[in-house]
Amino acid sequence: MLSTIAIESLKRRKTTAILTLLSITISISLLLCVDIIRSQVKTSFTRTVSGVDLIVGAPSGQLNLLLSSVFNIGTPTKGIEYKSVASLKSNKQVSWLIPLSLGDTHRGFRVVGTTNSFFDHFKYGDMQSLEMAEGSVFTQPLSTVVGADIAKSLGYKVGDKIIISHGLGSVSFNNHDDHPFTISGVLKKTGTPVDKAVYVTLQGLEEAHTGPKLSPTSMLGRKSADKANEHEHEHEHEHEHEHEHDKHTEEHAPYNSEAFTPESVSVVMLGLKHRVTALQLQYQINQSKKEPLMAILPGMALAELWQIMGNVESLLLGLSGLIVICALIGLATMLLATMRERYQEIAVLRTIGAGPFTLLLLIQIEAMLLTTVSAALSLGLVAGLMSMLKPWLSSTYGLFLSSPLFGQSSVIIILLILGCTYLVSLFPAVAAYKRGLHAGLNANS
Structure with missing residues (x-):
C-alpha cells in the first residue's frame, strides 16, 4: 500500500525524481567502476607475466x-x-x-x-x-x-x-x-x-x-x-x-x-x-x-610490489565514495525541497487516517525506491560498459577483465549505499513526521 502511494507520489514529481535518479545512478556507476577497475587492475598487474614459475x-x-x-x-x-x-x-x-x-x-x-x-x-x-x-x-x-x-x-x-x-x-x-x-x-x-x-x-x-x-x-x-x-x-x-x-x-x-x-x-x-x-x-x-x-616467485614479488601502490586504489575508492555521499545528500535535499509542495498531500493522508509515523515511512520508502532503482540501473550500465570496453582495455592498458565483474566488494558497496540512503532520508522523513503532527493538531482545533 505505502509502496504504491510512494510510486504515485514520485510520478507526480516526475522531472525532479528523474534528475535525482540520474544523479544517483551516475554516482553509483562511478563507484562500481572504480571498484571493478581497482580489483581487476590488481589482478592484471599480478598477471603481467604468467606461466613463469x-x-x-x-x-x-x-x-x-x-x-x-x-x-x-x-x-x-x-x-x-x-x-x-x-x-x-x-x-x-x-x-x-x-x-x-x-x-x-x-x-x-x-x-x-x-x-x-x-x-x-x-x-x-x-x-x-x-x-x-x-x-x-x-x-x-x-x-x-x-x-x-x-x-x-x-x-x-x-x-x-x-x-x-x-x-x-x-x-x-x-x-x-x-x-x-x-x-x-x-x-x-x-x-x-x-x-x-x-x-x-x-x-x-x-x-x-x-x-x-x-x-x-x-x-x-x-x-x-x-x-x-x-x-x-x-x-x-x-x-x-x-x-x-x-x-x-x-x-x-x-x-x-x-x-x-x-x-x-x-x-x-x-x-x-x-x-x-x-x-x-x-x-x-x-x-x-x-x-x-x-x-x-614472480606472483609473490608482484603482490609485494602492488602493496607499495595500494594507497592509490584506496584514494580512488575514497573519492568515489564522497561522490556517492554528495548524490545522496542531493536526494535528501530534493525530498526536503518538495515538502512545501506536499503539505496538501500530507493533509489528505492525515485526513484518511495516516499517522505521523506512516508519513515518515512513506518518505523513506520513496528514497529507498529511488536508490534501489539507481543501483539496478548502475549494475546493468557498468556490466554493459565493461563488456564493450573489454577488448580496448586489454589491448591498450593491459587490463584483462575476468568474470565475475561484481564480487563481494560490489555487494558490500550496494548495501552500504542503501544504508546511507536510509540514514539520509531520515531528515526529510522527520520533517514529514512533524508536519503530520501539526496537521493533526490543526485538524483537532
Whole structure:
C-alpha cells in the first residue's frame, strides 16, 4: 500500500525524481567502476607475466630482479655465468628456460637479448601467448622483434634495420653501428612492458659487443665456410650440382637461436614441470654455493610490489565514495525541497487516517525506491560498459577483465549505499513526521 502511494507520489514529481535518479545512478556507476577497475587492475598487474614459475638472477633484491626482468626498469647488478644456466636447464624439475640479457637500448627503448623460446613460452594475462602482428620470430643472428608501441611510435615495419646502443640512457654515444639488426617481426599489442621492448638474439647481441671474431659460433661458421670453399675449388667440376644443392639447403635452413652459448646472461625465466616444486627449487637455487644466485616467485614479488601502490586504489575508492555521499545528500535535499509542495498531500493522508509515523515511512520508502532503482540501473550500465570496453582495455592498458565483474566488494558497496540512503532520508522523513503532527493538531482545533 505505502509502496504504491510512494510510486504515485514520485510520478507526480516526475522531472525532479528523474534528475535525482540520474544523479544517483551516475554516482553509483562511478563507484562500481572504480571498484571493478581497482580489483581487476590488481589482478592484471599480478598477471603481467604468467606461466613463469621462477625468475633467477644475481642477488640484487626481489623487487629489483622483478622490475628489471618483467618491467624493463633498472638492470641486474651482474650477470649469470652460462654454466649456471646450463645447470638449471638440465635440472629434472625444469620444463623450459628463457635466458634474458639486458643493458642496451634503442632510441630510449630497452633492448632484451633472448632466444625464440621467449616467444614460445612467455605468457601474460590469462595465460595468453605472444602473437605476431606481422613477420616472424628470429630468422638469423642479426634478427630483431619489436614491440607494438615501438613499431607504432617509430614507424617500423618488417625488413627495416635498426642500430642498438650500449647503456640504458635515452642518448648514447656508443652505438653498435657495425652490427645493424633487421626487423623480422612485430608483436601484437599486449598492454604490458613487452610492447616497449626490442628483442634481439643472444648471438647478435654478443657479436655487437665483442665483434664476430670473438663469437665461437661465428668462428666455427667461418672455418666451415673456408673449408667448404677449398673443397669446392678442388672438386668444382666433379660436384657442381651437389654443392649448389647443399648451398640452397643451407640458405633455407631454419635458424636455431638456442644453439648459441653466450658467456653470461642477466636473468633466466624458468617454467617447471610441476608448479608445486617451485618453492623447493627456489630454496635449492638460493642456497647454491657454486655461484651466488637468487630465485624469486614472480606472483609473490608482484603482490609485494602492488602493496607499495595500494594507497592509490584506496584514494580512488575514497573519492568515489564522497561522490556517492554528495548524490545522496542531493536526494535528501530534493525530498526536503518538495515538502512545501506536499503539505496538501500530507493533509489528505492525515485526513484518511495516516499517522505521523506512516508519513515518515512513506518518505523513506520513496528514497529507498529511488536508490534501489539507481543501483539496478548502475549494475546493468557498468556490466554493459565493461563488456564493450573489454577488448580496448586489454589491448591498450593491459587490463584483462575476468568474470565475475561484481564480487563481494560490489555487494558490500550496494548495501552500504542503501544504508546511507536510509540514514539520509531520515531528515526529510522527520520533517514529514512533524508536519503530520501539526496537521493533526490543526485538524483537532
